[in-house]
Amino acid sequence: MTGAARDDFGFDHVPETDQSFEEALQKARAGERLSVANGVELMTTGTDSAGIDARRKELVLEAADRRRAEMVGDEVTFVANLNNNVTTACTTGCLFCNFKNTAHLFESDSDVDHQGFTKTPAESRDIVADAVEMGIYEVTSVSGLHPALVLDEEHREILQSYDNPAAEVNYKPPEVYDADPGTYAEQLAAMSVDGVHVHSMTPEEAHHAKRGTDWTYEEVYRRLDAAGLDSAPGTAAEILVPEVRDVICPGKIGTDEWVAGMEGAMQAGLDVTATIMYGHVENEMHRVMHLDVVRDLQDRYGGITEFVPLSFVHQNTPLYDRGLVTGGATDDEDELMVAVARLYLDNVDHIQSSWVKFGNAKALKLLNCGADDLMGTILSEEITKRAGGEFGEFRSFDEYVDMITAIGRQPVERSTDYRTRRPLDIDADTHGPMLGPHADGTPLLERSRDPALADD
Numbered sequence: 085m086t087g088a089a090r091d092d093f094g095f096d097h098v099p100e101t102d103q104s105f106e107e108a109l110q111k112a113r114a115g116e117r118l119s120v121a122n123g124v125e126l127m128t129t130g131t132d133s134a135g136i137d138a139r140r141k142e143l144v145l146e147a148a149d150r151r152r153a154e155m156v157g158d159e160v161t162f163v164a165n166l167n168n169n170v171t172t173a174c175t176t177g178c179l180f181c182n183f184k185n186t187a188h189l190f191e192s193d194s195d196v197d198h199q200g201f202t203k204t205p206a207e208s209r210d211i212v213a214d215a216v217e218m219g220i221y222e223v224t225s226v227s228g229l230h231p232a233l234v235l236d237e238e239h240r241e242i243l244q245s246y247d248n249p250a251a252e253v254n255y256k257p258p259e260v261y262d263a264d265p266g267t268y269a270e271q272l273a274a275m276s277v278d279g280v281h282v283h284s285m286t287p288e289e290a291h292h293a294k295r296g297t298d299w300t301y302e303e304v305y306r307r308l309d310a311a312g313l314d315s316a317p318g319t320a321a322e323i324l325v326p327e328v329r330d331v332i333c334p335g336k337i338g339t340d341e342w343v344a345g346m347e348g349a350m351q352a353g354l355d356v357t358a359t360i361m362y363g364h365v366e367n368e369m370h371r372v373m374h375l376d377v378v379r380d381l382q383d384r385y386g387g388i389t390e391f392v393p394l395s396f397v398h399q400n401t402p403l404y405d406r407g408l409v410t411g412g413a414t415d416d417e418d419e420l421m422v423a424v425a426r427l428y429l430d431n432v433d434h435i436q437s438s439w440v441k442f443g444n445a446k447a448l449k450l451l452n453c454g455a456d457d458l459m460g461t462i463l464s465e466e467i468t469k470r471a472g473g474e475f476g477e478f479r480s481f482d483e484y485v486d487m488i489t490a491i492g493r494q495p496v497e498r499s500t501d502y503r504t505r506r507p508l509d510i511d512a513d514t515h516g517p518m519l520g521p522h523a524d525g526t527p528l529l530e531r532s533r534d535p536a537l538a539d540d
Contacts, residue, residue, distance in 0.1 A: 095327050099368040105130035105140060112147045112427045115154075123372035127424045136416040148423035148454030155426075156433055156456045160488045161498040161505065164481075164517035164528065165222035165283075165460035166215040168208055168275060171265050172200035174228030175254055176288075176335040187231050190261050202230065202263040209274035215463055216277045218528050221520030222460065222500045223275050225284040226319055231256040235293040235307060236269040243296045253296035268293050269311035276312030278521040281500045283357075285313055287345025288320035291337050301348020309352055315500060316349040318342075318358035318388070324377045325370045332364060332403065343381060350387035355501050358388050358432070362421055363396035363413030364403055371421065375428045382431045389501055390434035390457060393421045395441045418446065419453045426454030434502060439479060448491055457498075458484065461517075461528060480527060481508070481515035 101121035108125035111118055118126075125131060129140035173187040189198045203211070212223050227233075231254050234240045240255075249255040258264035265271065268285065275282050285293070285308055287301075294304045305316065322332060324339045337345070349356050358378045362371055382388045396412045403409045413421070426435050437455035439447040440462065447458060461479050481497075488495040489510050497506040499519055508515055516530075517523040 093327075093331060093365055095367065095370070097325065097327065097367070097369045097373065099124050099128050099131055101125055101131050105132070109140075109143055109147065112144070112151075115151070115430070117430055118428050120369075120372050120376055123375060123424055123428045124369055126427065127368040127372055127420050129420070136414075136420070141416060141420060144427075145419055145423050145453045148426040149452050151426050152435070152454045152456055158493050159496040159505070159507070160451055160456060160458055160493045161434070161496045161502065162458045162479075162484050163222050163460035163498055163500060164220045164520055164523065165224055165500075166212065166220045166463040168203075168211050168223050168225050170208060170225060170227040170271055171202040171230045171233070172228050173202055173230040173261075173265075175231060176229055176333065187228070190230075190263070191256075192260065192262050202261065202265050204264060205266040205270040205274035208271055209277065212275045212280060213277045216280050216520065217522050218463075219517040219520045219523035219526065220280070220461065220463065220528070221517065221523065222281045222283055224317065225271070225275060225282070226286055226317060227289065229254070229288070229292045230261075230265050232258045232261055233265050233292065234267050235304060236267050236311075239293070239297065240267070246296065249296075254292075255296070268308065272308060272312040280521065281314045282312050283315045283317055283500055285316050285349075286318070286320040287316075287342045287349075288337055290316075290345045290348065291341060301345050302351040303348075305349045305352035305354060309354060313354065315355040315357075315389075316346075318346055318356050321359050321374070322361045323366045323370050324360075324374045325366070328366045328370050331408070339377065343377065346381055347385065350385040354387070355389050356387050357390050357392060358382075359392040359394055360421070360425075361394045361396055363417060364409050372424070372428065375425060379429055379431060382429070386431075388432050390436055391425055391429055391432045392436040392438065393418075393425055394438060395421070397441065415446065418442065419450065422450045422453045422455050444487060448487055451488075451491060451493065458488065463528070478529075480529065481517065482527065484508075485510055485515050 101124050103121045103125055105125045108122035111122055126144050129137040173190045175187050189196050190202060234243060243249050243253050243255040246252045272282055290301055290304050321342055326339055346356055360374050395418050422435060434457050435455045436457040436459060437447045437450035438459055463478055485495050485508055495508045497519055504519060506518055514527055516525045516527040518525050
């Protein structure tokens with residue numbers, strides 16, 4: 085149990101099963117497909133007693149690490165990437181979030197000071213272009229639901245045709261605001277610099293990009309693809325169980341809508357990722373039910389390249405401020421989340437360990453609990469920082485080599501979709517990206533400081 089007494093919420097789904105830990109562990113070791121009940125037994129180290137059993141936990145971690153080695157070997161992958169979040173203006177009011185700001189604060193006639201931002205397409209392009217010159221080849225962009233953001237100009241015309249767009253379809257024209265975010269299509273086109281991979285448009289953003297229309301998610305994602313989108317992040321998932329979403333994000337799309345968005349992206353031919361944000365009000369049953377939704381989606385479409393467990397950072401969030409939680413997940417829970425994800429998601433090859441969420445030591449530990457990917461360089465990371473995260477905003481290739489070799493594994497630079505991989509020479513004096521359009525192995529920050537290299 086983490087920061088809240090979860091039975092205080094009166095959830096219908098609780099971590100109880102009629103099965104045994106020993107049966108679940110045996111199935112996991114044999115590589116058999118686990119049931120939800122099996123997953124709960126592993127996640128709790130047995131529902132026959134309260135708390136985490138240290139010996140049983142180690143058996144679960146051992147089984148997951150063995151499965152990782154069987155599925156993907158001893159490589160630990162990472163990317164050279166940039167986070168470019170377009171705006172913090174939002175209208176959803178999720179209680180777990182301190183990244184976004186109430187959208188009306190951004191209106192020109194507002195006299196309330198805030199720390200939020202909105203970037204124009206031109207500003208986004210400049211930011212990405214500079215990073216591409218440094219050697220990155222992926223830009224990740226996840227933003228708030230700004231009322232002026234629309235899919236394209238056709239979408240804007242449709243929204244403007246409503247009698248009361250602000251009330252009916254959450255739309256206000258750009259001239260109401262201090263900065264014009266443009267359209268989603270314009271932002272994606274602006275970030276598509278020199279073939280960089282654009283990873284953007286969560287199901288929540290896609291829902292915003294189709295509001296007020298009868299467009300399908302597939303049609304929306306095809307338009308986004310044509311504008312420059314290369315893959316879609318499966319964030320906005322949080323916990324894919326309605327009773328949990330009703331507590332932490334009642335203004336957000338529901339589980340079915342998230343699934344429909346992911347289906348639409350994959351039907352449009354895009355790769356996607358999937359996430360879970362855990363360690364708040366949910367319990368272990370909810371976590372495994374979430375894994376079951378992801379596994380079923382992968383069974384049907386096969387487009388999920390990686391699963392990303394995101395441990396809730398509670399500081400500075402409304403959930404914490406209102407006393408709904410008193411902390412985040414424990415170390416034991418983080419380890420078991422990664423391990424059970426590896427064992428349960430038998431159809432997803434890659435499980436990520438987040439150094440932004442966990443810090444270096446725990447991120448490395450999780451690579452021995454079933455994870456095989458260690459995120460990316462992340463030249464900017466605003467979301468976790470604004471929520472109170474303590475860890476850095478940048479990770480160099482040299483640091484990656486030092487960290488990964490310290491646990492006896494092979495560091496590998498990868499493309500976003502994992503289809504291109506470059507094992508790094510661990511004996512080299514310095515290391516830098518090679519897969520980007522302007523990458524030549526020069527360390528990222530050295531290239532940014534050297535005018536001769538920056539002007540190549």
